Amino acid sequence: MSGAHGRTAVVVGGGVAGLATAGLLAADGWEVDLLEQGDALGGRAGSWEEGGFRFDTGPSWYLMPEVFDHFFALMGTSTAAELDLVRLDPGYRVFSEGHDEPIDIAADRAANVALFESVQPGGGTALEDYLDSAQTAYRLALKHFLYSSFQSRRALLAPEIVRNGARLSGLLSRSLETHVAGRFTDPRLRQVLGYPAVFLGTSPDRAPSLYHLMSWLDLADGVRYPMGGFTTLVDALARVAERAGARLHTGVPVTRIRTTGGTGKPRATGVETAGGERYDADLVVGAADLHHVETTMLPRELQTYPESWWAKRDPGPGAVLAMLGVEGELPELAHHSLFFTRDWHQNFGDVFDTRRVPEPASAYVCRPSATDPTVAPPGHENLFVLVPVPADPGLGGGGDPAVEKAADAAIAQTAAWAGVPDLAERIVVRRTVGPADFASGLNAWSGGALGPAHVLSQSAFFRAGNASRKVDSLLYAGASTIPGIGLPMCLISAELVLKRTRGDRSVRPLPAPLAGRTDAA
Template sequence: MTTPAGSAPAGKAVVVGGGIAGLACAALLAREGYEVDLFEQHDRVGGRAGSWERDGFRFDTGPSWYLMPEVFDHFFRLLGTTAEDELDLEVLEPGYRVFFEGIREPADVHADQAANEATFEAIEPGAGARLGRYLASARDAYDIATRRFLYSSFQSLVPLARPDVLRRARRLSTLLTTPLEAFVARSFTDRRLRQILGYPAVFLGSSPDRAPSLYHLMSHLDLADGVRYPHGGFARLIDAIALRAEKEGARLHTGATVTAIATEATRRGRARATGVRVLQDGEERDVPADVVVGAADLHHVETRLLPPRLQTYPERWWDRRESGPGAVLVQLGVRGELPELAHHSLFFTRDWTRNFDDIFDGRRVPDPASCYVCRPSATDPTVAPPGAENLFVLVPVPPDPGIGRGGLDGAGDPVVERIADAAIDQVAAWSGVAGLRERIVLRRTVGPGDFLADLHAWSGGALGPAHTLRQSAFLRGRNASRKVAGLYYAGSSTIPGIGLPMCLISAEILVKRLRGDRSTGPLPEPA
């Protein structure tokens, strides 16, 4: 990657937050010629994509689905390497298994579209052919989103008036204003199929009745493109990006908390970022910079690191926004094998409309609750000791820090531990795992209160602002302050949104903005 002629000269850049977005920003900015310092408050980088180890078990503490592989490939190629060189990736088969309340037989989703069409056909006659058409639509939506929306800073909407967008204007309008749930229901009757196709909304911090049906594009990723896993876990991905950032010259500082963004007044009555104040080893110091990138939670960056008069997104802005769900995480070391569970398993309640209404409207913990279980030891023997399994259970709950914090061996807050107990029993009963509770040799829980305390997560949410119509594309938080020149944002709180691939793209959009590049597609890759 080379800085194009006429772009702003490189200078000093500070990145706040060492999650995947911050690390990606540090790597790309250093590649651009900036002198980069990244500050992460914890003792290791990773943010939500962290790692925790004990007694021979190693858990990813956040993201666990490797989707959109071309985004990772493109990012690494921008840095002169490839995902293949950096990671040991395996395509999962099955991609995931789905258990349904009240139905004995689970359904496997495969890495092959033809196999998935056969699965749909076996459940509902005629659904196989309809799935083929559905996935063709999903692929088209994904392609146009990648070319025109995902990599755009939306500084100007003129580049979006391209023939390929205009030809789809009526269809895009329908997809944006029709809920995903209603869109799926037009083609499929069986609730199992509707749930498989509706659940990707949860990856976006939303629900099938709230997410626009444009996001049916997500089904292309798992039902046609397959699900991958990086051996060593997602901490390996974080390590790879951190290493690339350091090789480009970025300095990564851990145990360093940014307490304020420094600014100075400009002639036009606005302000300019001049650096940050950092607390490290009990001492505060000022770090000057020409560019400051807030890659931590946007709510925290805006409302805690800036004075009210300089906040583009003050508290009243957040009061009108909708958070994605909170989560109770349960990390389990289990004695013996668990062949009943795939690498990824989903557990769907019969009345999941009530399940989502409880989370987003009633602010109640669903009972029973749909949940997700990751068994990485099915693929990766390094994440658990011999003769044992590694389980990661995620229960979506309201984004409410009052639910509490987790702990070791049942020592978390009572509500969190009750949610964990119910999830363990539910997984055992629905999947047919005998004696699961008695076989647990290690247990750790995490609650919404931990997301707030440890990650400054707005409202204790696990993901970020939900992808509703009002919080997608150019209606989402932008990636630059309107009141402080030189202050930019990256990560799941801003464009393009939630998920590891989106966070990598947010770093690339930052570079495009600094270059004055208003194009809508990815940056050209070096030869």
């Protein structure tokens, strides 16, 4: 393909990956139309307002800042120009069943080393070694894996990869849980180091220990927050995309990817919408849920990933969400608070094996009003509660008994563990969301909250690729494809689409800023 002026592209889906893809393609000289089925942009990174409260309905952790910095640099701007970031201290608070006092994870490495030492003698030294290893793994991932479409396996023979081959093999062959348990004995510390697996859509005993790199991000690099909430990130992505020339359309569901036959492989020629409109294009990018794009917009014979492929895959967890407007202050909670049950294995076993809502359940509570006065009226707090549950639309959506029961239990648990006995009585705004809402509102495969789990068989080059094998000029972006789950990964997936159009098989990020190309790649 060529990034030449006059080439046209349609991006299906207006989430973070879709917006980033539209922006990068437009900046590279493509004429781009983005089609979002909903009335607002953002996808999983949504927003909801009620009674003077404004809730982020999806992502709430800002990690891997260099990935955001690189994306905005590609677009000819900077993170500082587009977002107002603050560093959280504490990064998050951890409440553990059976322990009266929570522990705070600080904003810097030295303080966390001291914390680990205070909890477990020798834990500080162990954490130093652990974080050194995590940083090395993270740098290797950034340099050799995350910005690669794995079109050339020769990249895996880079001297640095070969030198670290035995180490990488060990990290891939044992679980994160085993890796952590060999270094730490205190269950609270093990949970702090194991919980990042949930960000990857899996559990510590299922995630390869290579993902211990995640602890570098929160324990050493720190957790940030964009003032105004994550809707400001969506706004920034839309702003830079439109500035580059992309046309962003909402309320336009796509129902079919059009193809043309002839000799050889069919080629994507555009899309059709539910309203009967046709958008012709030289390139189609499916940035919506990959299962939905493949199984509903293409005939079976043109599906690279048909239902039979998905039947053998792990959808990751679902989630019950509760957005709560609360009267009065809640200093007992940090901006981010994690609530860990004592029976860790039972909790994850319920979600991933027996597929039932855990009782009790580990949960996450975000209190952005601790940092941002714009998200709640004066004298009130904004709480976002997330309970990992099975990815099963049969559990229902907001208002269904199973969802309300899980939300009520999480509220009661938060009240008891954090020492806020009247929390439930102080709630003045409440909205709940369940797996069925993810399925109906976002076309999320199996009602999953994050995307396909990062187990070994769904990581790196084992994950769904970003190009159709059955249809030319059909590419993919988003959490369903490489490199994976999370806001930074979605930004990188957009760049991988652009690299495909340029014929760039390298593993390196593109030079910034982009210059619109008129030459064939």
